[in-house]
Amino acid sequence: MFASRRILVLALLLISAIGGQSESIPCKLKEETHGKVCVCTADYCDYLENPVLADENEWFLISSSKQGLRFSTTSDKFGTEEKVTVQDYVEPATETKNETILSRLVDKVVASAFTLESRESSITRSVTLRLDRNNTHQKMVGFGGSYTGAVEFLVDNFKQSELADHLYKSFYAEDGLGFNLMRVSIGGCDFDLEPWSYAEEVDDTLLSDMDELNDHDVKKVEQIKRLIAVSGVKNLLVKGAAWSAPPWMKTNNKWTGFGRLKRAYYQTWADYHLRWIKLMEDNGIPIWAISTGNEPLNGIVFMYFVRFMSMGWTPQTQAIWLNDYLGPTIRNSEFNDTILFGNDDQRYSFPHWFKMMNYTRPNSIDYLDGLSLHWYWDEIFGNSFIEHTTEYAPDKILIVSESCIGDKPWQAAAPLLGSWERAEKYARDYLQNIKLGFQAWIDWNICLDEKGGPNYVDNTVDAPVIVNTTTYEEFYKQPMFYAMGHFSKLVPEGSVRIDAVPSNVNLDSVAFQRPDNKIAAVLFNSGRADLDITVVDSVRGQFVVNVPAKSIHTLMYS
C-alpha cells in the first residue's frame, strides 16, 4: 500500500532552476566496467544541500545504493505508522532504445505497483535500531583526504579551472562531503613525480632553502589556498608527515631502502619540521598537526617491498628523537600548540610501538597528543590491537591517517571504476574503527588518474575520484566517494558518538549527537535483501523505513 504521507524526494526532483550559492544537483550517472560513477565536468557536478528540518518530529535520510542511488533523499516524521520505502534506482526508460529492456522495465514498474512491500519477490529482512543519546562515547574531529603531488599534477592539467573548483567543493564544501581534514607530505611522498625534500644541499644544517616555497610545492600551495577559498571550508585542519629526510641526513645516503636518520642530524630534522610549519603558516596554510614520520617500519622491516621514499625508525630511536629533539623543539616554539601524532603506521605495531617508546624514554609518549593509524592491515590484525592501545593510552586522539584500496597482491592495483564492493569495504572499516573509538579519518589521494597514478614508482592504487586524462575535462566520482560522504557530510567536528544498537547483523550502524544537538546516524545494509529498519530513539519515538539491498544511508533528525 502506498502511504499517502510518504514524501519521496528523489534527488532528481531537487534540481533548483534558480541560481544561488547552494543548490542540490543530482549525480550524472555513467555505467563503467565495474558499476556506476558520477560524472563531473566544468559546467556540471552533483551536490546535495544539507537538510533543514521542519520540526522536531521530522527525519531526513540520504541514500546511496549499488543499483545507482547517489545521495538521494527521503523524509517523513517520527510516529508515522506506515512504512516509508526508499525506492532503489531504476534505469530511466527514456534512455532506453532497446525494446526488450523497455518492455521488461514496464513489467517491473507494473509489478512493483502491486507488490511494493515485497519488491520483486525478494525477501525482506527486518531489524530494530535503538539510538540512545544518553550513552556517549568519543568526540569526533572530522574527515578528510590527502593533497599529494599526484593530485597537484592532475589538477594542474585540468583544461578548465571550473573543474578544479568542482573537485575542491565536492570534497570540502557543505553541499559536498563537508570534509575538514587534509593530509599533506612534508617534502615528497610516493605519490609524487620524483622524490624531493626542502633541504637538498648537502650538509646545509641551517636549512637555508626553507624560507621560501620551492618548485615542488609552490603550485600545490596555491591550489590548496584556492580549495579553502572556493569550498568555504571553515577551520581546515591540515596534518603533515615526512616520508624521508634528504639522503645526506641518512645512514644509507638514499631516499629509500634500509636507512635511518644519522644521529648527528636529529636536531636538524626536528628544526626541519618546525621550519616547515612556519613556511606553510607564512604562505597562508596554518598547520594543525604533524606526525613523527610516515610508516617508520618501511625503512627497517619492509625495505625489500617498499621502493618509495621512506626512512626507518625503531620505537627506541623514535623515542629519543621525539623526547630529546622534536618534542622540545615544537613545544618551545611559537607553534607550541601543533598537535603531535605518533606511529603513522599499521595495526600490527599497536600498542607495542608506544610501550617501547615509553620504556626507552620514560614519559616520552606524553609528547604525543594522538596516535595515527594506516588501515591497510585492519582485516588481518584484529580489533584487540586497538583495544589494548586505548587501554594503555586512553587519552590520545585516535586518527586513521591513510586508507586506499589496491596495495595488496590480491587486489587490482588500479582503480575499478564504479566498484560498489570497494565502497562497502570503506563503509565496513569506517564503522569498525569508529566503534573502536577513532575520532578522525583522512583518506589518501583525493583523486588519481585511470591507472591509479601518477606515481614515480608505479605504486598505483584506487581513489574516490578518477580523472579522465585523455581529455582532462571530466572526472568520475566513485562509489567510495559517497561511502565516505555518508560518514562525513552530516557529522561535523565536535559531534559525539552515541549508542546505536541494531537487533541483528542485517544492519551495521554508528550514530552521533552533533554540536547543534541533532542526531546523525549511518545505516549500512550490505545484504542482498531489502531491509525494514525500525528506528527507535529514546527521546523521539520510532518509525519504519524500508531500504534497498546493498545500500548505505545517513539519517538525521532533531
Ligand SMILES: *[C@@H]1O[C@H](CO)[C@@H](O)[C@H](O)[C@H]1NC(C)=O
Ligand atoms: C536488447 O538488449 C538485450 C539485452 O541486453 C539484447 O539481448 C538484445 O540483443 C538487444 N536488442 C537490440 C535490438 O539491440
Ligand SMILES: *[C@@H]1O[C@H](CO)[C@@H](O)[C@H](O)[C@H]1NC(C)=O
Ligand atoms: C537520559 O538522561 C536524561 C537526563 O540525564 C534523563 O532525564 C532521561 O531519563 C534519560 N533517558 C534515558 C532513556 O535513560
Ligand SMILES: *[C@@H]1O[C@H](CO)[C@@H](O)[C@H](O)[C@H]1NC(C)=O
Ligand atoms: C605557547 O606559546 C605562547 C606564546 O607564543 C604562550 O603564551 C603559551 O603559554 C605557550 N603554551 C604552552 C602550552 O606552552
Ligand SMILES: *[C@@H]1O[C@H](CO)[C@@H](O)[C@H](O)[C@H]1NC(C)=O
Ligand atoms: C611511561 O613511563 C613512565 C615512567 O616509567 C610511567 O610513569 C608512565 O606510567 C608510563 N606511561 C604509560 C602510558 O605507560
Ligand SMILES: *[C@@H]1O[C@H](CO)[C@@H](O)[C@H](O)[C@H]1NC(C)=O
Ligand atoms: C575519457 O574521455 C574519452 C574521450 O571522451 C573517452 O573516450 C573515455 O572513455 C573516457 N574515459 C573513461 C574512463 O570514461
